[in-house]
Amino acid sequence: MTKKQKKVLYRIIIAAVLLLAVILCEKLTGWSEWIFRILVLVPYFVIGYDVLNKAVHGILNRQVFDENFLMAVATVGAMLLGETTEGVAVMLFYQIGELFQGIAVGKSRRSITALMDIRPDYANIEAEDGSLEEVDPDDVAVGTVIVVQPGEKVPIDGVVVEGSSTLDTAALTGESLPREVSVGDEVISGCVNSTGLLRIRTTKEFGESTVSKILDLVENSSMKKAKAETFIAKFARVYTPAVCYSALALAVIPPVIIGLSGQGWNFSTWIFRALTFLVISCPCALVISIPLSFFGGIGGASRYGILVKGSNYLEALADAAIIAFDKTGTLTKGVFEVTSTAPVSGITSEELIDLAALAEYYSSHPAARSLKEASRETPDPSRISQEGEIAGHGVWAVIDGRKVLAGNAGLMEQEGVVYQKNEAPGTIIYVSRGGEFLGSIVISDVLKENAAEAIRLMREAGIRKTVMLTGDAQKAAAAAAEATGVDAYYAELLPADKVSRIEELLAEKKDKETLCFAGDGINDAPVLARADIGIAMGALGSDAAIEAADIVLMDDDIAKIPLAVRIARKCLRIVRENVVFAIGIKILCLILSAFGIANMWWAVFADVGVMVLAVLNAMRAMHI
Amino acid sequence: MKKTYNIEVDCANCAQKMEDATKTVAGVADASVSYVTQKMKVTFADGADPEAVMKDVLKACKKVESDCEIEL
Numbered sequence: 001m002t003k004k005q006k007k008v009l010y011r012i013i014i015a016a017v018l019l020l021a022v023i024l025c026e027k028l029t030g031w032s033e034w035i036f037r038i039l040v041l042v043p044y045f046v047i048g049y050d051v052l053n054k055a056v057h058g059i060l061n062r063q064v065f066d067e068n069f070l071m072a073v074a075t076v077g078a079m080l081l082g083e084t085t086e087g088v089a090v091m092l093f094y095q096i097g098e099l100f101q102g103i104a105v106g107k108s109r110r111s112i113t114a115l116m117d118i119r120p121d122y123a124n125i126e127a128e129d130g131s132l133e134e135v136d137p138d139d140v141a142v143g144t145v146i147v148v149q150p151g152e153k154v155p156i157d158g159v160v161v162e163g164s165s166t167l168d169t170a171a172l173t174g175e176s177l178p179r180e181v182s183v184g185d186e187v188i189s190g191c192v193n194s195t196g197l198l199r200i201r202t203t204k205e206f207g208e209s210t211v212s213k214i215l216d217l218v219e220n221s222s223m224k225k226a227k228a229e230t231f232i233a234k235f236a237r238v239y240t241p242a243v244c245y246s247a248l249a250l251a252v253i254p255p256v257i258i259g260l261s262g263q264g265w266n267f268s269t270w271i272f273r274a275l276t277f278l279v280i281s282c283p284c285a286l287v288i289s290i291p292l293s294f295f296g297g298i299g300g301a302s303r304y305g306i307l308v309k310g311s312n313y314l315e316a317l318a319d320a321a322i323i324a325f326d327k328t329g330t331l332t333k334g335v336f337e338v339t340s341t342a343p344v345s346g347i348t349s350e351e352l353i354d355l356a357a358l359a360e361y362y363s364s365h366p367a368a369r370s371l372k373e374a375s376r377e378t379p380d381p382s383r384i385s386q387e388g389e390i391a392g393h394g395v396w397a398v399i400d401g402r403k404v405l406a407g408n409a410g411l412m413e414q415e416g417v418v419y420q421k422n423e424a425p426g427t428i429i430y431v432s433r434g435g436e437f438l439g440s441i442v443i444s445d446v447l448k449e450n451a452a453e454a455i456r457l458m459r460e461a462g463i464r465k466t467v468m469l470t471g472d473a474q475k476a477a478a479a480a481a482e483a484t485g486v487d488a489y490y491a492e493l494l495p496a497d498k499v500s501r502i503e504e505l506l507a508e509k510k511d512k513e514t515l516c517f518a519g520d521g522i523n524d525a526p527v528l529a530r531a532d533i534g535i536a537m538g539a540l541g542s543d544a545a546i547e548a549a550d551i552v553l554m555d556d557d558i559a560k561i562p563l564a565v566r567i568a569r570k571c572l573r574i575v576r577e578n579v580v581f582a583i584g585i586k587i588l589c590l591i592l593s594a595f596g597i598a599n600m601w602w603a604v605f606a607d608v609g610v611m612v613l614a615v616l617n618a619m620r621a622m623h624i
Numbered sequence: 625m626k627k628t629y630n631i632e633v634d635c636a637n638c639a640q641k642m643e644d645a646t647k648t649v650a651g652v653a654d655a656s657v658s659y660v661t662q663k664m665k666v667t668f669a670d671g672a673d674p675e676a677v678m679k680d681v682l683k684a685c686k687k688v689e690s691d692c693e694i695e696l
Contacts, residue, residue, distance in 0.1 A: 054690055061687045067637065102634065109660055220628070222658040223665045233640050288636035288659065295660040 001103060008099050012092065015047035019088055040084050048075065048091040065240045067282040074278040078600065081268050081275075090279065090600045097608025101288070104615045108292060112299035112622060118171045118190045118211055120155035124148065126199075137206040148198045154189050157209040158200040165196035172214070173555040174305030190214065213546055214554075217307055221298050222291060224310025228575050232290045235583075236283035243590070247277035250594060269596065276593040279603035280586055285611035289578040289618045296621030297571030305554035306564045313550045316533050317568035321513035322505055323463050323561065326498075326527075327470035327477065329520040330537055330558065331484055332445040336366055338374035339446060342422055343439035350376055352439045356431050359397040359406040362387055367427055368395075370443050390414075394429070402434045412437070425479040444476060450559050451484045457562035462569070464513075467505065469498050469527075498527045506532075518561055524548075535561060563624070571621045578614045585610045627674055629664045631657065632693035642692060645684040651677035664694060 001009070022043065026036045045052075051068045058066035071094055078087035122134040124147040132147055137155040140146060145161060148154050154167070164182035169175075172190045181187055187200055190211035206212055251267070251274035259265040294311035301308050308314050328334050341349040357375035360368035361384060372379065387397035393414065394407015405415055412419040412430050419437045422428045426444025430437070448454075455466055468489040470477050477491035490501050506515055517524070517531035520538055525548045528534030536549030538556030546552050553560045589606035592598035598606075633639045639659035646655035646664070651672035656665045666681065668674050675696075682694050 057690045063688055066688075067635075098635075105636075105660075109662075112660075219661055219663065220665065222661050223656040223663070225656065233643075236637060236640060237644075282637065284635055284637050287640055291636070291658065291660050 002106070005099055005102055005106075008095060011047055012095055012099065015043040015088075015092055015095075018043035018046060019085075019092065023085065037079075037084050040088055044075075044079075044088045044091060047088070047095055048072070051091065051094075065244060065281075067240075067284070070240075070244070070278045070281055074275040074600070077271065077275045081272055083272065083600075086600055090604055093601075093604045094279075094608065097604065097611070101284070101608060101611050101615065104612055105288060105292065108296070108615060108619050111619075112295055118153070119215055120153040120189065120211065123155040123206075124152075137209075140202055140206060142202055142205055145199050145201050148193045148200060150193055150195055150197065152193055153211075154187050154191050154193060154198075154200065155209075155211070156200075156202045156206050157189050157204045158187060158202040160185050160187060160198055161201045162199035163197050165198050166194050167191040168194045169555075172210075172305060173557075174303055174560075175555060175557070177555070210543075213543065214307060217309060217546065217552070218298070218302055221308055221310050222295050224312050225291075226294055226311035226315040226575075228315060228572075228579070229290050229294065229311060232283075232286050232579070236287050239283045239286075240281050243277055243281035246590075247274040247281070250274045250277060273593055273596055276598065276600050276603045277590060279600060280589050280593070280606045282607055285582045285586075285607070285614045286579065288611060289582065289614035290575055292615060293571055293574045293578060293618040293621045296574075296618055297567055300571075300622040300624060301564060301567045304560060304563060304567075305557075306560055306567070307546075307552040307554065308564075309550050309552070313533055314568045314571055316514045317516070317551065317565055318572040319512055319514045320516050320533065320565055320568075321462075321464040322467065322509055322515045323458060323465075324467040324469055324502060324505060324515065324517045324531070325486070325558075326517075326519035326524055327468055327472055327480055328445060329556070330518055331451045331468065331480060331486075332447050334445060334520075336370045336427070336443050337446050338370055338441055339426060339444045340424060340442045341439060342420070342442075344420075344437060347438055349439075352431060353441060354379070355399070355404060355433070355438070356406045356429060356441055358383065358399055359387070359404045359431070360395055361397070363389065363395050367429060367443050371429070371441070399433075405432045406430070425473070425475040444479075445472075447480060447483055448556075448558055450557070454558040454562060455484050455486055457559060458565070461562040461565040463562075463565065467501075469493055469501055471495075471498075495524075495526065498524070499530050502527055502530050506530075516561075518558070520556075535564075567621075567624050570624060574617055574621050578617055581617075582610050582614050625668045625674065627666055627668070629666065629678070630695040631662055631664045632695075633657075633659060633662065633689065634691065635659070638689040638692065641688040642685045645688045646681050649677060649680045649684050652681065655681075 022039050052072050054068035055072035058069040075087040075091045120137055123137045123140050124132045125135055126147055127133050140156055160181055160183050167179045167181055169177055169179055169191050189209040251271045255267045255270045294314060297314050298308045325331055341352055343349050343352045354375050357371040358379040360371050361379050361381050383399050385398045389395050390411060393411040396403060396405050405411055406429055409430060417432045417435060417437050419430050422440040424442045426442045429441045432438055458466060466486040468481055468486045470491055471493050472491060474491045477489050481489035502517060509515055514532040516533040516535055517527050518535040518537055519528060528548045533551060534549040535551045537553045586606055589598050589602055593603060636659040639657045643655055643657040646652055651669050652666055653669045654667040668677060678696050685692050
């Protein structure tokens with residue numbers, strides 16, 4: 001509880017005790033009505049002086065529909081009509097409700113912000129005598145060497161100059177994937193150093209570091225308001241005056257009609273009902289619960305390493321119907337590996353790979369690296385007596401006195417080797433020794449283990465269509481499309497073609513639906529911008545991706561996309577619930593009090609009770 | 625130019641009122657107030673002096689919500 005809230009709590013207790021005391025004395029001593037009415041003003045002022053004060057301010061500033069003004073009118077009116085106790089009690093319960101709301105909202109805010117709390121509090125700088133000094137990360141100049149002890153957060157981006165350790169990226173990505181670092185490696189702020197002591201030379205200022213950029217993004221996310229929020233703000237602007245005018249109408253029209261029809265003039269009943277209207281007129285429950293639900297959703301998502309740049313994007317994501325992907329790096333790992341071999345009889349696939357790796361020993365081609373990685377042993381270059389590269393075709397090398405060729409089909413044809421064609425998607429390397437064909441090796445980009453599962457989850461989350469867009473060859477694209485189960489794919493696209501494909505998809509979707517594009521954010525910027533929602537993957541350490549996209553996945557786990565969609569849908573469901581619930585209860589109470597069924601007590605519940613329930617409901621958006 | 629300020633405001637409707645009031649101040653191109661993060665983001669019109677404008681913003685906000693605070 002804050003100081004302000006504690007003060008209100010004491011006032012509530014004192015006022016409640018005083019009110020009870022006055023009522024008790026009246027019953028026991030039988031005071032006259034007038035003494036009671038005057039004495040009861042004491043608890044009324046104790047509990048309501050600030051509301052009355054603000055009400056006066058409101059009138060002076062011509063803020064007629066100020067909630068304090070309305071509460072003051074309602075309670076003073078009730079007391080003037082002879083409902084003294086009720087007037088005081090309503091003020092008392094109004095304050096209790098406000099206090100409750102303040103505490104509930106404060107708590108919610110703190111628990112959501114705690115999810116996003118990756119801000120490092122200090123950086124350690126080593127003094128000359130070897131002792132560590134804690135300084136504000138903002139004051140650390142670029143190029144300073146900072147010390148990060150085990151268990152501490154890396155405060156600023158930099159390069160390791162001494163020590164080695166394992167970094168935990170959980171705070172950034174939502175998954176504690178350990179990352180090994182040693183001298184010369186770049187480290188990203190926001191990671192937690194888990195094992196060894198590190199000395200890091202900073203390469204950026206704190207304000208430019210990853211952690212600051214992420215914090216800035218998340219903290220500003222509630223500034224980009226969703227349509228639902230704008231709607232509520234507009235509604236609130238109309239709601240309060242509308243209720244107030246109907247209160248006025250209720251106080252005048254029915255008693256006049258009844259009076260004219262000759263059934264007696266009874267203004268006080270109708271005025272009292274009108275005052276009840278005023279208590280219900282505050283739109284706070286609506287105005288608070290909607291942004292809080294979005295904030296909860298954004299906070300919950302950030303715990304999984306999904307950064308949403310604004311409530312509006314969360315809202316759009318909930319209507320996602322079509323998701324388009326880039327292939328390389330999004331559905332696939334983006335690294336090339338040996339995926340299959342086809343050796344001729346008499347040679348094993350290991351021998352084939354080893355031989356090809358040795359032949360490619362001096363080559364810097366990416367395929368050579370994949371071969372070396374797949375090879376069982378480190379190739380021994382002393383076995384090579386002569387070697388060379390045949391541009392655009394492959395390599396040749398004399399190994400153990402025999403000429404080995406490794407390269408594409410063109411190389412085999414050129415050298416007159418009789419070979420067996422391999423039709424698998426990917427890069428094919430044919431190997432021959434002494435003019436005799438030994439077999440072929442397929443190198444291709446491998447799919448992420450969970451790519452097919454992620455596509456299935458997307459369908460389950462309600463995505464109507466999944467599309468793969470790639471610059472890769474038709475054959476490789478077809479294989480990836482089949483393995484992952486996407487609904488459609490377009491291959492051999494240039495970056496500009498991707499934009500036009502996205503435009504076709506945009507034209508195809510229905511009005512309310514939205515289209516997402518997920519890519520690595522580096523060379524997909526125009527496509528990310530064109531789609532309704534751009535999702536950048538693997539953004540950890542990539543400023544460009546963080547800037548370009550609307551939703552940023554800190555790691556490159558594609559299964560986070562269906563998760564984000566589910567979070568967005570749940571959040572929007574809660575928003576709708578709150579809108580219907582809060583408006584519904586208020587209208588119900590208005591109707592009931594117009595007919596004299598609901599009194600001021602109900603009205604207080606309609607005002608504060610609904611708000612507390614709406615806030616509690618909003619908090620569910622945090623959890624999935 | 626955009627600037628973000630920390631604010632102190634007690635109720636959500638009051639935050640909305642502050643936003644509306646801020647938007648009417650001369651020199652403010654756009655404004656957004658968030659109750660949940662207790663922050664105010666102001667986009668200043670070209671050539672406006674943020675310090676002078678913010679004084680007017682504070683005055684305008686105090687008018688609609690007497691116990692709000694803006695950290696300038």
